[in-house]
Amino acid sequence: MINMAARVALRSYPPSFRERYGCELEALVEDTGAGPSVVADLLVGSLRAWLRPVMPDESAEGRRRRMQASVATTWVTWCAALYALPMLDFILSEEPGLTPDLVRRLLDVAQYAMYGAGLIVLTGGLAVLAETSRTGNRAALRPLVALIPTLPTWLIAPFLLVYASIDPISYWVGALAVLGPAAFLITMAVAPAVVVTRCRPSAKVLRLLALSGVAVAFAVTTTGIACVAALTMNTDDAAQLITMPILAVTVAASAAALVSSGRGAKAALHRERPVDLGGDV
Incomplete structure (x- = not known):
């Protein structure tokens, strides 16, 4: 059984990699299990696949x-x-x-x-x-949809920081003011790159x-x-x-x-x- 973390790690590989090796890699994860070390190895492999993609035999x-x-x-x-x-x-x-x-x-x-x-x-x-x-x-543009739920956190972050400074007990407000924009920035960096590979x-x-x-x-x-x-x-x-x-x-x-x-x-x-x-x- 592949858990959610392993599925996300498998989906993080480039589309060209998943086309060629996705089924084999998923079967391997099902056989070996999807523990934290396996998920970490998958994420490292995904990063390597993006930086050094596997090229087909055809040179063009x-x-x-x-x-x-x-x-x-x-x-x-x-x-x-x-x-x-x-x-x-x-x-x-x-x-x-x-x-x-x-x-x-x-x-x-x-x-x-x-x-x-x-x-x-x-x-x-x-x-x-x-x-x-x-x-x-237009289906290739779907990853950009992830920007919609994270954009509001970027826009309201200054107001949340002001509120957190007034009421020090509201730790969760301050955390949202920091983590929300961070999620938006990460999505802004990753989503267009995924679009380029999908379209x-x-x-x-x-x-x-x-x-x-x-x-x-x-x-x-x-x-x-x-x-x-x-x-x-x-x-x-x-x-x-x-x-x-x-x-x-x-x-x-x-x-x-x-x-x-x-x-x-x-x-x-x-x-x-x-x-x-x-x-x-």
Whole structure:
């Protein structure tokens, strides 16, 4: 019997992986059991499948899926850097006298780079939505429905924090003010990436997204550089301790974005035209 946690872990694998190995993996979980260690292994395997997708034997379809995986990974890393940047700026603003001018300049550069990358991401998202509407494959957009129940928690979070500060006993209000927006941000990072893999964009759109993803990856890297500079140049021990988790997230996001976008751009620049298997779905 497969419990709910194992089913969620199995569903977290990329669609291309589930098409090829989903039945075998589900049968294996039923035979071995779905304990906490098995669920953890499934989640780690899912992360590896997203970062290094299994490619079919056909080179053209393999390149198409490589671009698809690159676009999804770049989006997630951009979201991670986008969320980490204001947190880092807020932490450093608590002790402005201890933050070197170089770190401030790097944060400004990272902020403008992320905004510019956001315009690139928005253009790519509109291209995917336009093609999805044209082909009638609106079922692929269903993961975006998950944003609807989490969006209100993001909007009312400031009011909940004010109420929690007035009534310290309302711990659950403060927890909702923190966990609600966190759930929205995570959903905002994951849902569009799932849409990209489900709607199967045409090779033409994927090529555009994969090539523009290189610029997005460099924007993410600027945030990672700013975090490294903030940790190494700030002399306040408390600020360094709080900055370390943000540093780990941004450095991991930068590395994943550079590697994945590089592979996606290589596939997009291949001399042979990728097979357009998803354009008319």
